[in-house]
């Protein structure tokens with residue numbers, strides 16, 4: 001015998017209201033987190049000793065630092081297309097994205113690929129003659 005479980009209209013409405021309430025609560029929690037991060041600076045400060053910038057270029061997990069004629073630029077390693085981690089190419093003449101092939105010059109200028117925009121730059125502050133503090137997203 002085929003036993004079908006019938007649901008009453010009231011039961012359906014109760015379940016629907018519980019699901020909608022849960023969705024609303026999750027939305028509030030996510031939105032609350034975004035609001036909190038706007039009021040409190042959750043970014044990280046990473047110090048870099050610029051004496052370690054060999055061959056005018058330094059790389060860590062978050063950024064590239066280029067130094068030319070005492071001009072320092074800090075470029076995010078996050079691809080402006082969809083966020084993959086950018087890498088130096090084999091002969092260290094360009095920055096490339098392994099995901100979809102976007103290409104940038106060593107100053108972060110867009111050259112080719114789907115990114116269609118320059119690499120993001122991070123702000124930094126000189127802490128001393130040799131240390132810069134770089135602010136990256138937390």
Ligand code: FES
Nearest residue numbers: 079081082097100
């Ligand atoms: S994520 Fe870098 S090109 Fe798509």
